[in-house]
Amino acid sequence: MRQGILGIHHITAMSGVAQRNLDFYVGLLGLRMVKKTVNFDAPDVYHFYYGDTIGNPGTIFTFFPFGEGPRGSIGAGQATVTSFSIRRASVEFWLKRLKDHGVSVSGPEKHTNETQVIFFRDPDGIALELVAHDGAEQRPGWRDGSVPREHAIRGIYSVTIKVKNHALTSDFLTDVMGFRLLEQSGERHRYEVGEGGPGTMIDVVSQEDAKYGRNSVGTIHHIAWRVANEEELVRWQTKLINAGMRVTEVKDRSYFKSVYFREPGGVLFELATDPPGFAIDESVEKLGTDLKLPEWFEANRSTLEAQLPQIHLPVIGRE
Template identity: 40%
Template structure:
């Protein structure tokens, strides 16, 4: 059996301003806070998950609440995160909405054959809205601040800047069974962007990688990205990936049970942290679907420490 990753599972970024972060992603972008929990490796920090109305895998943009300095941008990093919307009208709606809010917002531009709009959040997180043509199912959130037809549908292409493209490509293709689809000219670089795809492909299952030898190596921080996770559909393939990494001698975390999904972490050759994550069991495991994100959720192994954990967290309602 040739194992296939099916797309982007989630992307985890870093915020030093969780209250402003919550206001931006739920208030301005209209995403649903589907899980308010803690970083399981550092319970003094929130881990916030924003997604579509049903918290489907492939729609999660998540944030660790770390009180750290801003990111130093550079190579060997995840440089931009795309979010999918359906159609030119949705792109235009968000252009006007973002400009009215006053943050950095670019022009609507066709890139790699798709309409796009670049913008940044309150901490400089680099984001792009991508028109996915409305292909595939959508799960709008009825309480969103954004009309259903314009809501963010999920994650789009994730952009990587690396010093050595050949080494990254070797892992993407030779280890992770991705395929190289095409390349296109970058707006701000002499190098072309290389597009790698998973599963059935499409904007929710692509990595866009560019070689940036001349840039300094990035330093993670607020407004930057921590890691990207890729979807594996079931436990059988998840265990298969664990065996594959072990057999190839690739250092990894071993299997980690995050309660809402199972995880497996490793770094590609330029040092970017990758995760392979299962689609299930999902975020409705410990909360009703209509109540997701309303209270602090803790996995069972942290529940006995709830009082101490809650005492160490600051309220972040806005």
């Protein structure tokens, strides 16, 4: 059995208009709609899961689309940037694609670890990066999306968080969660966990005078880290409690089980199991096609469907 934190499971953000979110992530970025369900804690709001062909852990970016709700503010105690993997040969393709669709980009910037990084924002202002690096070919992408296969996004590369006190977060990551310091540049510290490499890294940016962020539309809600199974999840729940963390009960999210807690800098973390995965209630071919509800909401399906905004998957046409 694989023990320890294995890497990033998924990242969850709060967006505005549901159709606009779909058009951007499925239509423009070429991710697959892996699951269309509801926020289990607020079922009148969708929960979209985007990822690769089968929704492998480490490829999943999820959204709660709240419509034209109040805007959040980005600051300390939050994840601030989600970075995706692309092939080195895909840099020019993505620069042209984003610019042709009216997306303002900066870069590519060359980083010290031999990567090239393109920075941009989604329609709600959420910060995104495309990181071109060796080995991206070894990671999964969606083969049948709007982006040609050779240029498809290959999962999550890393995530960035902002905290006021780096030492507290650093000690927790290394002493409790098993992360290793990989590199440092100024107030940015990069850590990795598990086997290391893309999909296992977190950048901690420290800014003592930063204002705390406020979660709402346009902000990242939490980062979920992978554990192998429910036995490991319960072991980690106990370990975190013994380390002084306030940890939730185990929650059944249908496609994984999880617990939540805040690291010392205030960023909301989740631990999520790899199984059972997203193909338990749809075939791989039909993933993301129908609205899927947990059994405890099925009795209210007609009411929920009437409350949720009408949406459609973008027509997939490659350029």
